Amino acid sequence: MTTNWQPTASIETLRQRARLLAKARAFFHARDVLEVETPVLGRGGSTDVHLVSLSTQARTERGQRRLWLQTSPEFHMKRLLAAGSGPIFQLARSFRDGEVGARHNIEFTMLEWYRPGFDLDALIEETTQLVTALLPRAPGPVVRHRYRELFHTHLHIDPFNASLDGLRALAAERGQMPLSTLEVESRETCLDLLMSLVIEPQLGQGELSVVVDYPARQAALARRHLDGEGDWVASRFELYVDGIELANGYHELTDAREQRERFDEDNEERRRLGLSEVDADQALIAALEHGMPEGAGVALGMDRLIQLALGKARLEEVLAFATPHC
Amino acid sequence: MANYSTNEFKGGLKVMLDGDPCAIVENEYVKPGKGQAFNRVKLRNLMTGRVWERTFKSGESLEGADVMDLEMEYLYTDGEMWHFMKTDGSFEQYAVEKKALGDTEKWLKEQVPYTVTLWNDNAISVSAPNFIELEVVETDPGLKGDTAQGGSKPATLSSGAVVRVPLFINQGEVLKIDTRSGEYVSRA
Numbered sequence: 083m084t085t086n087w088q089p090t091a092s093i094e095t096l097r098q099r100a101r102l103l104a105k106a107r108a109f110f111h112a113r114d115v116l117e118v119e120t121p122v123l124g125r126g127g128s129t130d131v132h133l134v135s136l137s138t139q140a141r142t143e144r145g146q147r148r149l150w151l152q153t154s155p156e157f158h159m160k161r162l163l164a165a166g167s168g169p170i171f172q173l174a175r176s177f178r179d180g181e182v183g184a185r186h187n188i189e190f191t192m193l194e195w196y197r198p199g200f201d202l203d204a205l206i207e208e209t210t211q212l213v214t215a216l217l218p219r220a221p222g223p224v225v226r227h228r229y230r231e232l233f234h235t236h237l238h239i240d241p242f243n244a245s246l247d248g249l250r251a252l253a254a255e256r257g258q259m260p261l262s263t264l265e266v267e268s269r270e271t272c273l274d275l276l277m278s279l280v281i282e283p284q285l286g287q288g289e290l291s292v293v294v295d296y297p298a299r300q301a302a303l304a305r306r307h308l309d310g311e312g313d314w315v316a317s318r319f320e321l322y323v324d325g326i327e328l329a330n331g332y333h334e335l336t337d338a339r340e341q342r343e344r345f346d347e348d349n350e351e352r353r354r355l356g357l358s359e360v361d362a363d364q365a366l367i368a369a370l371e372h373g374m375p376e377g378a379g380v381a382l383g384m385d386r387l388i389q390l391a392l393g394k395a396r397l398e399e400v401l402a403f404a405t406p407h408c
Numbered sequence: 409m410a411n412y413s414t415n416e417f418k419g420g421l422k423v424m425l426d427g428d429p430c431a432i433v434e435n436e437y438v439k440p441g442k443g444q445a446f447n448r449v450k451l452r453n454l455m456t457g458r459v460w461e462r463t464f465k466s467g468e469s470l471e472g473a474d475v476m477d478l479e480m481e482y483l484y485t486d487g488e489m490w491h492f493m494k495t496d497g498s499f500e501q502y503a504v505e506k507k508a509l510g511d512t513e514k515w516l517k518e519q520v521p522y523t524v525t526l527w528n529d530n531a532i533s534v535s536a537p538n539f540i541e542l543e544v545v546e547t548d549p550g551l552k553g554d555t556a557q558g559g560s561k562p563a564t565l566s567s568g569a570v571v572r573v574p575l576f577i578n579q580g581e582v583l584k585i586d587t588r589s590g591e592y593v594s595r596a
Contacts, residue, residue: 132443180466181445182415183437257446257463271465274443279463282440302442320441330441 090398090407099400102216102388103173106193109212115169115195120158122175123149126363129348130302134179135360136188150361151177154192154381156303157366160334163196163377164369171195173384184396185326188405191384198377202294202333205378206319209329210290212382213321217391221323222289229296230311233273236281241273242297242313249273256280270299286322293320303344304332321382328387331380338370409472414447414464422454422475425462429454429473429527437466454525454532457510473527480524482516492531495521504531512536514569515587536587541596542566543582550578560592 091099107117127135127150136151152158155174162170176192197205210224233241237252244252249272254261257275264272285291298306301316309315317333335341345362352359388400398404412423417435424430430451439445445466452459454475480492480502489503490513502524506513508531512522515536525533547563560572563583571585573592582596 130442132439132445180415181437181439183435186437186439258461259463263465271444274440275446275463277440277443278438278446279448282438296442300442327441 086407089402090404091400091402095392095394095400096402098392099388102391103384105216106173106212106384109215110171110195113169113208115171115197116167118159118162118167118170118172120152120155120162120172120174122151122177124152124157124363125361125365126150126157127360128153129345129352129360129362131348131351131355131357134181136177136179148361153178155194156379156381157363159194159196159379160366160374161369163198164372164374169195169197182405185383185386185389187385187397187401189408190397190401193382193384193387194379196334196377196379198375200378202317202319202331202378205331205333205380206292206321209321209331209380209382210292213290213323213328213387216387217323221286224292225289226292226294227285228294228309229315230309230313232281232285232293233276236284237276242311246272249276252276270297273297273300282322282327283325286324286326291322293322294318296320301335302332303335303341305335323390326386326390327383328390329380329382331378333378334374334376336370336374336376338367341370342367409474411469411471413469414449414466417447417449422473423451423470424473425451425453425460425470428456429475429532430460431475433459439466454527457533475532476526477523478526479521481519481521483518485516490516490534492522492524492534502526502531504534508532509534512587514567515540515542515585516567517542538586538588539584539593540567540587541582541584542569544573544577544579547573547577547579550576 127137133153135153137148140147140149154176155172159170159172172194174192174194175189177189179188181188214220230241233239246269249269250264250267251261253272253275254264256279295309295315296318298314298316301318304316304318306314307317319331320327321329349359385397385400389397392400394400412421417432419432421432422429430453433450433452436448437445438448447464447466449462449464450459479495481495483491483493489505490509492502492504494500510533512534517540520540523535524531542565544563545566548561559575561575562570563573563577564570571590571592573583584593584596586593
């Protein structure tokens with residue numbers, strides 16, 4: 083058998099890709115946002131229960147060390163913010179094991195940027211401007227949706243108050259899976275399933291959809307606040323075009339103690355689920371203790387945006403050598 | 409058999425689901441921005457031919473199914489079972505039930521190779537070659553000179569299938585038929 087050495091993207095597509103990357107850089111240069119490059123390898127990994135981090139062993143001046151391939155450049159960039167960098171952006175290679183599909187590749191390019199002094203609204207505004215600038219056709223008006231309202235509209239339930247049994251039954255029905263497989267699943271898993279399978283495909287159709295007010299349990303590294311109904315929600319947004327999630331932004335958590343607690347909760351949940359623990363990033367905690375300016379940050383799947391802009395069916399068509407053709 | 413995780417679900421992979429062997433048709437990885445990932449999977453039940461949709465949590469696995477497609481020649485039927493023989497020179501024979509034969513029954517012709525799907529060494533389905541040549545055993549008399557005109561009539565073939573054929577076709581002629589659509593292609 084001959085080894086297939088050919089790229090998964092055409093050379094013409096790679097030319098168009100380069101133009102879009104240059105456009106993204108120009109967008110930030112015009113706004114005086116500094117381009118940075120941070121390491122792919124870090125001492126800490128992402129403790130997020132739903133991300134699988136890759137790691138490798140390296141011989142360092144401190145001896146053999148396990149180093150983590152970053153699932154996003156977030157921790158390093160926040161350390162730069164704490165060191166006084168001001169607004170920064172990066173096109174960063176990021177790695178998430180097992181994420182394979184028409185819109186996923188294990189190794190991918192994240193466009194991530196941080197805006198000290200911005201609140202979530204200002205960052206949503208800037209993100210929609212960037213996306214609009216890179217897409218060949220205007221994606222339509224920017225429409226905000228609250229997480230709660232989406233579930234009301236599409237599923238006639240309240241995601242904050244619906245009973246767990248009711249959520250499991252609905253998720254099993256919509257997922258066409260036996261109820262028994264959801265027996266031990268949490269509210270979040272059921273909500274994730276309903277969001278992914280039922281709601282997401284409806285988003286970003288003829289509009290640029292911005293989803294806000296996620297349940298506080300889905301906050302990750304965002305702050306939390308009380309919404310009008312008196313429920314805790316995450317100060318976080320996601321942006322959708324054509325049913326595809328493009329970006330995920332936070333009003334950033336800057337409290338070192340709360341950050342440490344969230345890392346610990348993640349690792350506790352990992353133990354409960356029988357997943358391997360990940361080294362929490364102590365350097366990030368130390369940076370937050372030193373003090374990171376208040377602000378907002380967002381991560382955008384650059385390959386996906388390029389895929390959308392060029393109208394390609396599969397992500398691999400915009401990657402020179404998609405995994406496992408690498 | 410080995411277990412396959414959702415990552416490895418590729419079109420054509422044979423797995424066990426709810427006790428039946430299935431072939432993966434499509435596998436879509438879906439993940440909300442933050443949170444649990446799922447795989448939306450279409451599978452064809454190889455016993456019934458029906459396509460199922462199922463959602464799996466990413467990382468779940470299914471047992472592989474011991475399913476093989478083999479080329480076999482059709483030999484004969486004893487009225488209850490249909491007998492096929494491997495074409496690999498082993499002369500090994502398999503008896504196939506009517507249920508497994510399904511629609512292919514109407515395309516059977518001796519000495520033609522078919523694809524027989526075996527699960528744990530039992531035949532569970534048979535598919536006909538895409539094109540097959542069969543003799544017309546019954547049809548209205550042909551219309552002389554009418555080779556270009558449209559219009560068609562039913563013809564019964566030696567295998568029992570009834571297909572629409574052009575008006576100029578006569579009894580005793582051998583025709584090339586597309587078994588997937590059941591349509592006349594040409595004179596053989």
